[in-house]
Each structure stands twice: as structure tokens, then as C-alpha cells.
Amino acid sequence: MINKDIYAKFDEVYDKTFNLISAMATAKCARLEDVKDIVQETYAEYFNTLKKKGIAYAQNDGGFVVAVLRSVLFKHYKGRENEKNTLVSLTPYEENVSDIEDSALSIFEVSEKKESISLVLAELKKKDLLTQKIFAMFYYSDMKIKEIGALLEVSESLVKHKLYGTITELKLKLGGMV
Amino acid sequence: MKNNELFKQSLEEVMGNKNDIKNGALYGASNQEPQNTGYRNFYSEVGSGGNDGGNGGKKPKRLSKVIFASIAASLVLFGLIALALYLPTLSPNAPGDDLKPFAMANGVKRANSYAEIDAALANYETLRNASFYSPTYNSIGNILGGSLQLDSATSGSGESKSAQPPTAMPGGAVESPQEVSDGVVADDDSSTSKTNVQTEGLDEGDIVKWDSNYIYKLSKNGFYIIKAANGILTVETKIELENYVPQEMYISGSKVVLIGGIYEEIKYTGSIYGYYPSPAIGLAVEECYSYLAYSKMDIRIYDVEDKANAVLERQITLDGNFVSSRLIEKDNTLVFAGYYYVYQGGKYLYPQRTRGNANSEEWTTSVPTYKDSGENMTEFDKIPSHNIFYYEDIPNCAYMLVGSISLDNPQGKATLYAFLGLDGEMYMSENNIYFTTYDSGYEYKKDENGKLYYVYGTPKTRVTRISLDAASYLLPAAQVKVEGSIEDRYHLDEYNGYLRIATSLGYYQDNQISVYSATDSKFELIGQSERFGAGEQIHSVRFNKNECTVVTFRNTDPMFLYDLTDPKNIKLISEYEEEGVTEFIKYIGDTEFKIGIGTINGGIKVALYDSKGKATEILIADIMHSAIGLPPTDNYYENSYTDIFYNKKAFYYDEERQLFGFAFEFYQSAYYYNGSQYFSYQSNYQGFALFSWAIYEESNEIRLTSLGALTELGVAVYGYGDEYYYNDRDNFYNRYQYNISRGFRIGDYIYTVSDAAASSYKITDLLSAQSIITNYAKFSTVKLDDAIEFPVWLGIEG
Numbered sequence: 001m002i003n004k005d006i007y008a009k010f011d012e013v014y015d016k017t018f019n020l021i022s023a024m025a026t027a028k029c030a031r032l033e034d035v036k037d038i039v040q041e042t043y044a045e046y047f048n049t050l051k052k053k054g055i056a057y058a059q060n061d062g063g064f065v066v067a068v069l070r071s072v073l074f075k076h077y078k079g080r081e082n083e084k085n086t087l088v089s090l091t092p093y094e095e096n097v098s099d100i101e102d103s104a105l106s107i108f109e110v111s112e113k114k115e116s117i118s119l120v121l122a123e124l125k126k127k128d129l130l131t132q133k134i135f136a137m138f139y140y141s142d143m144k145i146k147e148i149g150a151l152l153e154v155s156e157s158l159v160k161h162k163l164y165g166t167i168t169e170l171k172l173k174l175g176g177m178v
Numbered sequence: 179m180k181n182n183e184l185f186k187q188s189l190e191e192v193m194g195n196k197n198d199i200k201n202g203a204l205y206g207a208s209n210q211e212p213q214n215t216g217y218r219n220f221y222s223e224v225g226s227g228g229n230d231g232g233n234g235g236k237k238p239k240r241l242s243k244v245i246f247a248s249i250a251a252s253l254v255l256f257g258l259i260a261l262a263l264y265l266p267t268l269s270p271n272a273p274g275d276d277l278k279p280f281a282m283a284n285g286v287k288r289a290n291s292y293a294e295i296d297a298a299l300a301n302y303e304t305l306r307n308a309s310f311y312s313p314t315y316n317s318i319g320n321i322l323g324g325s326l327q328l329d330s331a332t333s334g335s336g337e338s339k340s341a342q343p344p345t346a347m348p349g350g351a352v353e354s355p356q357e358v359s360d361g362v363v364a365d366d367d368s369s370t371s372k373t374n375v376q377t378e379g380l381d382e383g384d385i386v387k388w389d390s391n392y393i394y395k396l397s398k399n400g401f402y403i404i405k406a407a408n409g410i411l412t413v414e415t416k417i418e419l420e421n422y423v424p425q426e427m428y429i430s431g432s433k434v435v436l437i438g439g440i441y442e443e444i445k446y447t448g449s450i451y452g453y454y455p456s457p458a459i460g461l462a463v464e465e466c467y468s469y470l471a472y473s474k475m476d477i478r479i480y481d482v483e484d485k486a487n488a489v490l491e492r493q494i495t496l497d498g499n500f501v502s503s504r505l506i507e508k509d510n511t512l513v514f515a516g517y518y519y520v521y522q523g524g525k526y527l528y529p530q531r532t533r534g535n536a537n538s539e540e541w542t543t544s545v546p547t548y549k550d551s552g553e554n555m556t557e558f559d560k561i562p563s564h565n566i567f568y569y570e571d572i573p574n575c576a577y578m579l580v581g582s583i584s585l586d587n588p589q590g591k592a593t594l595y596a597f598l599g600l601d602g603e604m605y606m607s608e609n610n611i612y613f614t615t616y617d618s619g620y621e622y623k624k625d626e627n628g629k630l631y632y633v634y635g636t637p638k639t640r641v642t643r644i645s646l647d648a649a650s651y652l653l654p655a656a657q658v659k660v661e662g663s664i665e666d667r668y669h670l671d672e673y674n675g676y677l678r679i680a681t682s683l684g685y686y687q688d689n690q691i692s693v694y695s696a697t698d699s700k701f702e703l704i705g706q707s708e709r710f711g712a713g714e715q716i717h718s719v720r721f722n723k724n725e726c727t728v729v730t731f732r733n734t735d736p737m738f739l740y741d742l743t744d745p746k747n748i749k750l751i752s753e754y755e756e757e758g759v760t761e762f763i764k765y766i767g768d769t770e771f772k773i774g775i776g777t778i779n780g781g782i783k784v785a786l787y788d789s790k791g792k793a794t795e796i797l798i799a800d801i802m803h804s805a806i807g808l809p810p811t812d813n814y815y816e817n818s819y820t821d822i823f824y825n826k827k828a829f830y831y832d833e834e835r836q837l838f839g840f841a842f843e844f845y846q847s848a849y850y851y852n853g854s855q856y857f858s859y860q861s862n863y864q865g866f867a868l869f870s871w872a873i874y875e876e877s878n879e880i881r882l883t884s885l886g887a888l889t890e891l892g893v894a895v896y897g898y899g900d901e902y903y904y905n906d907r908d909n910f911y912n913r914y915q916y917n918i919s920r921g922f923r924i925g926d927y928i929y930t931v932s933d934a935a936a937s938s939y940k941i942t943d944l945l946s947a948q949s950i951i952t953n954y955a956k957f958s959t960v961k962l963d964d965a966i967e968f969p970v971w972l973g974i975e976g
Contacts, residue, residue, distance in 0.1 A: 005685050014200055022193065036194030043203035052824060054715070054731075120188040139185040140193055 009055040010047050017065045023141035024066065026133050027151040028073055035136070038076050042069045123170055130154070134162045286657065289566040292545055298568045298598060299520070302575055304630065371832040371923040374764075376668060380606055381505040383426030383437060384827045386920050386931050392485070393924075394434055395931055396424045401436060403485050409927040409938035409947030414485040422476065428505050428512065430585045432483040433491075435512060437500055440474040475500045475516040475579075479588040491588040495558075496579055497546040502604040510585045513611070515604055518546045518577040518596075546577050546596055552589055561596050569657070572599025573617050573640065580611070580644070600642055603664065607672035608646075610696060614664055615640040639663055639681060641670070643696065658701035660692055664716075668826070671721035672696050676704065676745055678726065680719045683709065686732055689716050693745035707748040710738055720763035720772070725751075727763050727772065735759040737774075739789065752790065758783050761823040767833050769873065771880050775822060775840070782818040782842055786871060786882045794882040798842060798867060819843045821919070830866075830921045835941065837885075839868040839928075841918045865889030866921040866930050868944065886944055888930050890916035890937065 018039075025038045045068045049057060058064035124132055133152065137143040138159075145163075149156040194202075289295050368390035375382045386395045392414070393404040400417040401424060424438035479492040498518030505512050545566070547558035561579075578601060581594035602614035619635030638659040662681025664670070669680045677696040682689050688709040695702040711730035718729045724743040730736060737760060739751040758778025765772045770789045775782065778797065785795040798818060820842040821828040830839040843864040865887040872881045915934035922929055927947060928939045937949035 010204075014203075018196055018199075026193075032189075032192045035192075036199055040194070040199045040202045043200065047203060117184065117188045117191065120184060121191050124188065124192075135185070136189050136193060140189040 005055055006050045009050060013061045014043060017062050019141045021065055021069055023137045023143045023151055024069055026136045032132050032136055038072055042072045045072060131162045131166055134159050135166060138163055286567055286569050289563045289568060291563050295568060298572060302572050369834060373827055374829040374831050377607055379507050381507055382827055383428050383503050387427055387429045388922055388924055390924060394429050396427055401427060404936055406924050411936055411938060411948050411950045415488060417488055425500055430510055432481055433585050434480045434482050436478045437503055438476055440476045477514060493551040495549045498579055504606050511582055512585055513582045516579045518579055520544045520575050546579055548594060552592060566596045568598035573615055574601055576601055603667040605667040605670040610646055611644040612670055613642045617659060636661055637663055656699055656701045669719050678721055680716055680728055682716045686713055686715050688712055689730055691726060691740060691748060705746040705748055707740060717759055718761050718763050722765040729760045731759040773838060780817045782820060784869060786880045796882060796884050817845055828920060832923050837870050839866055839921050841866050864891055864917045866918045888939055890932055890935055
């Protein structure tokens with residue numbers, strides 16, 4: 001009994017909010033692997049709300065999806081209290097990397113070699129969670145440095161440091177393959 | 179370029195593909211594969227919306243969490259079909275000839291072999307692959323000859339006119355099968371309230387059941403038996419089952435029926451993002467994703483004559499997810515229905531080519547399987563083909579499984595039938611089962627090159643009736659396409675041989691009530707109301723004998739009252755415009771008064787109506803404000819919630835004591851982004867609101883009184899926002915467990931249950947008699963002694 005208007009509304013909101021929602025889920029997750037579950041469940045809940053309440057229910061669609069995400073996060077980690085967010089123990093970096101431009105971070109050409117995907121992935125998995133999150137928010141969720149810093153509650157300087165350092169390291173290790 | 183595709187693809191391996199997550203979310207929300215909805219066709223063919231256009235037939239990831247969430251949603255969305263009181267047994271040797279005496283409904287066939295089912299699915303696949311809107315259609319006009327042989331799909335047409343219309347409904351001369359009362363036992367101390375049901379005589383499963391001595395309550399993996407003696411609660415038995423999630427239960431005498439789902443690990447071994455497992459790309463087979471999902475519906479019947487020693491007497495396990503069930507009280511027969519998508523359980527009905535093998539035309543037949551302890555089966559077996567019915571123009575690719583078993587003889591004969599192509603809501607009357615399948619209304623045509631395409635038509639609801647009493651068989655008796663769509667099973671009602679259905683035509687356009695004959699193997703349109711509520715959508719419907727109350731929602735939120743005494747001449751009695759919208763309607767016994775519960779400005783309003791309009795009203799939000807003393811907070815949205823808007827079984831209705839109640843939550847939320855804080859949610863109150871009514875016959879007035887609220891948590895603010903979640907998580911989780919979900923009465927005590935606790939209150943003063951913890955070990959931060967100092971407010975008259 002689902003009206004097509006609901007799908008259209010869902011499409012619109014999904015496309016508009018996906019990056020922010022995935023970034024916020026990344027910021028709050030205990031593991032990157034959890035993000036897809038959390039994001040998927042968030043939109044499933046949102047879709048259910050559209051079905052139950054109609055497309056005019058939420059005055060602020062983006063805000064409403066964010067609200068749903070919050071609720072999903074709580075439920076997701078319910079009973080798994082040991083999985084603390086590891087960001088709380090971070091200390092500020094003093095690296096002088098604040099003048100690096102976003103564009104300078106793009107150093108790889110797109111590779112058609114599928115092997116490189118798994119290799120990049122393997123290297124990423126060796127990194128600390130904060131680095132993984134920054135990497136994911138930058139490349140997966142298309143967040144800006146400033147936005148990542150705000151979402152993770154860390155300085156922009158730290159974000160840039162992590163990104164620049166990781167990409168440089170990856171280039172050294174994998175440059176020949178990509 | 180910031181968007182380095184290599185990095186993005188690498189991360190997608192971990193975090194998922196955007197389109198897959200979307201498909202998975204839709205699946206999770208509706209339990210329908212997006213491919214099957216028409217939605218996917220439209221977007222992928224037209225190329226708008228960015229939806230997975232290049233994904234071919236790749237299945238969305240159906241992740242464990244979403245699958246879990248989808249189960250609840252599926253209860254609302256899915257319907258089912260057919261049933262079988264005395265149909266052939268579950269045994270593959272079921273006597274197929276039994277069905278011959280019946281004239282099959284138009285468009286439905288009984289399978290003689292599994293190959294027939296393949297052919298029906300192939301036809302569906304053909305339609306599914308049709309393009310939306312042929313480019314030649316507009317320019318050349320209606321040149322297309324052969325439209326497929328699908329029903330013309332107009333409301334009330336396409337069915338035989340030969341059926342004799344039933345006699346006119348005598349005004350109130352016959353007892354309505356609708357809930358005249360929810361039945362209370364006459365004995366003083368042993369009387370109890372009952373689960374609020376749609377049709378009297380047909381009990382509905384719920385998360386808690388009770389008799390005059392015991393409360394039976396589902397837990398997260400089993401159930402409790404709690405002795406309730408004059409308000410004193412004692413846990414007698416706790417049954418814990420491995421790998422089992424109960425969804426609802428029944429009690430009948432000494433029998434307890436559990437209906438739930440079994441988790442099963444499903445491994446997906448096809449391609450991932452177009453890549454097949456290969457050491458060369460570092461993807462081992464075992465790394466192909468697997469997930470846990472409800473993949474089986476499971477019914478267990480226990481004998482609890484000895485409360486300390488529950489004995490499992492029967493277990494029936496089916497492919498698919500549970501949809502709905504009823505207990506026919508006069509026969510003590512359980513009717514159950516489940517929904518089976520073809521790809522579920524690791525099986526796929528789609529052609530092999532949609533699974534990555536582009537050149538294959540081979541079909542992988544998937545027929546739902548079952549296992550029955552009554553047949554001493556040790557392995558799952560396919561449902562026999564002659565127990566499968568299919569429709570020529572199936573609107574989806576799924577089975578509805580319907581079965582029955584007598585609780586008088588749990589080890590005796592059970593029946594099971596499968597209906598390919600049905601879904602939707604299930605409504606059951608005394609004599610029939612109805613399934614409502616959404617029909618997109620697409621019209622399939624061919625262009626001059628013979629290419630199949632479709633254009634939009636008018637959305638319809640396919641109503642399928644299955645007769646319960648026709649010579650002891652259950653058969654698909656008739657199907658009709660009714661214009662418009664419904665929200666839930668309360669949009670349908672059968673009375674005196676007529677099926678009445680209230681539909682919303684289009685999206686916020688028009689609404690209509692239609693009446694069909696319901697006495698033979700065909701539907702015949704008897705009458706229709708004028709279209710009403712222009713620009714609005716039906717939000718709640720309640721039929722009561724020859725009367726129907728409908729509330730539409732959008733701008734003026736009117737409540738319409740219709741007289742259906744003469745189905746050929748449906749009359750509008752009154753149209754009452756009210757503030758807010760009524761989401762729940764309940765007639766009080768045989769009176770003309772009704773209870774209406776709805777929302778208004780973020781709060782819950784409780785009202786009693788007579789035939790002329792509103793009589794009295796109470797706003798819970800106002801009461802809570804004064805009780806809690808919390809002013810509205812800037813940037814916060816005030817809101818209220820109650821389950822009964824979506825689950826009418828959660829409503830406590832007690833005609834004997836003239837009481838009703840429901841669980842609710844009053845909360846404030848804000849969502850904003852200021853660089854660090856995005857969302858905050860605080861629950862100001864969660865509890866069980868209790869009301870009483872009194873009818874003054876001389877003045878024909880009804881009075882509504884608020885008796886108070888029962889809670890496990892007290893008047894306290896519990897937040898869900900960041901500051902609460904990360905700093906006070908124990909408290910946060912504890913709070914959820916104590917949210918009251920149901921309330922009911924046994925003797926002179928009101929009982930409430932939550933996940934973690936059960937409590938009793940003396941009905942005369944609503945003071946707490948006792949509260950016990952049932953679930954979960956971790957509740958140290960909640961001080962029950964302090965928490966149960968209620969009721970909060972008493973004697974507030976509306």
C-alpha cells in the first residue's frame with residue numbers, strides 16, 4: 001500500500017542527506033563496519049515514518065532524518081556498552097598542517113585495477129579508528145575538512161594531519177600499483 | 179579531485195554502497211524487495227532518481243539489523259492469503275482431489291506441478307522488465323495492439339454479474355461480527371479484560387495474554403508465566419529458547435502458542451559489486467557477506483498444565499516471515515499466515531541472469547518449504563504443488579502461506595496452503611479471510627516493435643477473499659480490484675454478507691466507501707458512497723454494524739459518519755470538523771458513543787463522541803505540562819506518542835468496569851546542527867493513561883474522566899541526546915526497559931507490563947500493589963521503590 005509519492009520523497013531526502021548521515025554515523029560509530037547497518041536502518045525507519053505519517057509529517061526533513069539517526073544509534077549500541085567511542089581520549093595535535101588545501105590531498109589517479117581496492121582497504125584497516133573515520137568522512141561522505149572537524153569534535157588541523165599523513169603513506173606503499 | 183574513486187570504492191567495501199544501502203533500507207522498511215514494487219522499474223528505466231540504475235539484478239544488502247527491524251514493519255505492510263481449516267494436511271500426500279468441487283475464482287489457478295509456478299513467475303519477470311512509457315506511444319498514438327491479458331481493473335467490474343446480491347441489511351437486526359464488546363467474564367473477581375480485537379470471536383495474538391490467574395508475557399527469546407493473585411505477582415516459569423524471537427502469543431486453556439521467527443545465517447555467494455570471489459582481488463569466498471535474518475516463521479504449541487514444566491507439543495516451521503494470525507474461539511483453531519519472498523532463505527526465483535550470470539535463462543525454482551513435528555519430519559520439504567495456488571497476473575513475486583491447526587488437538591492434522599502473488603493486510607471475519615494486495619495499476623502495452631512497456635494507471639487494491647466455511651474448505655473464492663488504497667485492516671469490514679471497504683483514491687485526493695456482496699465465489703459491487711474528503715486522506719476508519727466513522731486528514735481533519743443500512747444508498751449522516759486528527763476510533767458496546775484518540779498540536783487528545791459530534795475531550799499534553807511543571811523549551815518540539823495509532827491491540831478496553839487506557843509517551847525533541855550538537859531528545863513521561871466513562875441515559879450524555887497514569891519511571895526527564903547517551907548510558911538503557919507497553923485487568927487489579935517489569939494496581943485507588951522485575955539483569959540505577967508513587971493526577975474531568 002505504498003504510494004509512489006513516498007518513494008519520490010524518500011529519494012529526494014535520501015540523496016540530500018546521505019552524505020551527512022553517513023558522516024554522522026561514522027563520527028559516532030564504534031567501528032566503520034557498523035556504519036552501513038546504522039545508515040540503512042536509519043533510512044528504513046525514515047521510510048516507515050513516511051508511510052505512517054505521510055510525506056508532510058516532518059517540517060525539516062534533514063533534521064528529522066538526523067533525529068532518526070540518533071535514535072538508531074542508541075538502539076544499535078544498546079546492550080553493547082563496552083563498545084565505547086574511542087575518540088574521547090584524543091589529545092590535540094599541534095602539527096603545522098593547517099595550511100594544506102583540500103586539493104593537495106588528491107594524489108592518486110583512479111585505478112582500474114581491482115587489486116588496489118583491497119590493498120588500500122587493508123592499509124586503512126591498520127590505521128587507528130580516528131584516521132579511518134576521517135578518511136571515510138572525507139572520501140565516502142564527501143565532507144569538508146571543517147565539517148569533519150566539527151562532527152568529530154577535533155581540530156581542523158588534526159583532520160588535515162591525519163588525511164595528509166595517511167595519503168602520503170599509502171602513496172609510498174601502494175604508489176606503484178595505482 | 180577530492181573524490182578519488184579508488185578510495186571511495188575501498189571504503190564502500192566496508193561501509194556499503196549508497197544504492198545498496200538505499201535498497202536495503204527500503205527492503206528493511208517494507209520487507210519488499212524494491213525490484214518488486216514497480217519503483218525500481220520506473221527509476222532504473224527512466225534513469226531518474228539515481229537509483230541503482232547500473233546495478234542490474236544485484237540484491238540489496240539485507241543486513242541483520244535492518245532485517246530485524248523489518249519484521250515489525252512487515253506486520254503492518256504484508257497481507258496474505260488463504261487458509262485452510264480443513265484443507266489437505268501438511269503432508270505431501272495431501273488429497274488434492276478434495277478441492278475439485280470448488281469453482282475457482284477468476285484468475286486463480288491451482289498448480290499441478292512446480293513447472294507451472296515457474297511459468298507464472300516468468301510472466302511476472304516479463305512485466306517487471308517492461309520499460310516505463312514507450313517513446314513511440316505519444317507520437318504514434320494508440321497503435322499498440324496487444325495489451326496483455328490483464329484485468330481491466332476498474333472498481334467493481336470484471337466480475338460476474340450473475341451472483342445473486344444478498345438481501346438488504348436489516349438495520350441492526352443481526353449481531354455484528356464487529357466488536358460489540360470485548361467480552362468480559364461475568365464472575366466478579368475472576369473476570370478479566372481481553373485483548374482489543376477487530377472481530378468478536380476472533381482473538382488476536384499479542385505480546386501479553388492473561389487469564390484469571392496467570393499472566394503470560396513474551397520475553398526477548400521466550401515467555402514468562404507469572405502468577406497474578408490479588409495483585410501479588412510471582413514468576414512461575416521462564417522459557418528461554420535459542421535462536422528464536424517470539425512475536426506474539428495466544429493462550430487457550432492449558433495451551434500456550436508462540437509465533438515467532440528463527441534466525442538463520444544466510445550466506446550470499448554471488449558477486450559483490452560486480453566482483454566474484456577470487457584470491458586475485460583478495461576476496462575469498464568466506465568474505466562474501468553473510469547475515470543473520472529471520473528466514474523462518476515458527477509456531478510452537480506448549481502445554482502448560484504444569485506451570486513449572488512447559489511441554490512442547492507441536493512445532494511447525496515455515497519459510498518466510500510471520501504476517502498475521504487469529505484464534506477462532508468457537509473452534510479453538512489457530513489460523514496463521516506468513517509471507518515468503520522468493521529470494522529469502524538463500525533461494526532465488528529470479529532467473530540466474532539476475533544473479534550475475536548474464537547469459538543464463540535458467541530459473542531456480544523456489545518453493546517454500548516447511549517442517550512439521552506432527553509429521554515427524556526431520557528435514558524441510560517443499561510444499562506440494564497441489565497445495566499452491568497462483569494468479570495469472572501476479573503483482574509481486576512472493577507467496578502468502580496460510581495454515582491452520584486445532585488447539586484442541588495440537589498433535590493432529592494441520593493444513594497449509596501457499597498463494598503466489600498475494601500480499602498486503604489480512605482481515606478476517608467469521609466466514610472469510612481477506613487479503614489486500616496493492617496493485618500499482620500499471621497498464622502493460624506493446625509498441626509497434628512488440629516491445630513491452632507500461633504506463634501509469636489508477637492504483638488499486640486487490641481484495642482476495644478466501645472462504646472459511648465452504649464445505650469445510652478454504653479456497654480463494656473471489657478477487658476484485660477496488661480503486662484506491664487502504665492503510666490497515668480496519669478499512670475492511672464484513673457484515674450481513676457484505677464487504678465494506680473504505681479506500682483513499684490517489685494521494686490526498688478523494689475517498690470512498692464501497693460495498694460488495696460477500697456471499698459466494700464472486701464479488702459484486704452493491705453500492706458506493708459519494709466521494710468525500712477532497713484533498714484529504716483517510717487516517718482512521720471504524721465500521722459498526724450499519725454505521726461507519728471515517729476520519730480524513732490534511733487540512734480540516736473532518737470526521738464523517740455514514741449510514742450503511744441500505745448499501746445501495748449510502749448516506750452521509752454528519753460531517754464534523756475537529757481540531758487535530760483522530761487516529762483511533764472505538765465504539766462503546768452497542769451504544770452510539772465512541773472513543774476517539776488522536777493527536778493535536780503534538781499532544782494526544784482523548785475524546786468521547788456521540789452521533790452528533792464531540793461530547794467531551796481531554797488533552798494529555800496539557801495535563802502532563804501541569805503535572806510535570808516543565809515549560810516548553812526553546813528549540814524543542816513537543817510531541818506525544820502512543821502505540822495504539824498503529825497497533826490497536828495495545829488499547830485496553832474494559833466494558834464491564836467502563837475503563838479504557840493506553841500506553842503513551844510525552845517527549846520533547848530538537849534537531850539542529852550548530853557544529854557539535856545535532857539532536858536531543860528527552861522523554862518527560864512514559865506511562866499508561868487510564869480513563870473511565872459514564873453514560874447518563876436520561877440526558878443521553880457521556881462523561882469522560884481521567885483517572886491518572888501508571889508508570890514505572892516516575893516524573894523525571896530522561897534524555898536520549900548526546901549528553902545522556904554518552905554520559906549516562908546505563909540510565910538510558912534502563913529507561914527503555916521500563917516503558918509500559920500494555921495494561922489490562924484481572925479481577926480488581928490493573929496490571930501493566932514493560933520489557934523489564936510487571937506491576938499491579940488496586941483498581942479502586944490505582945495505588946501500586948506490587949512490581950516485579952522480569953527481564954534483564956541490569957537495572958541497578960532504577961529505584962523501583964521511588965519510581966512507583968502514582969498515579970500522578972486523579973479526577974480531572976473533561
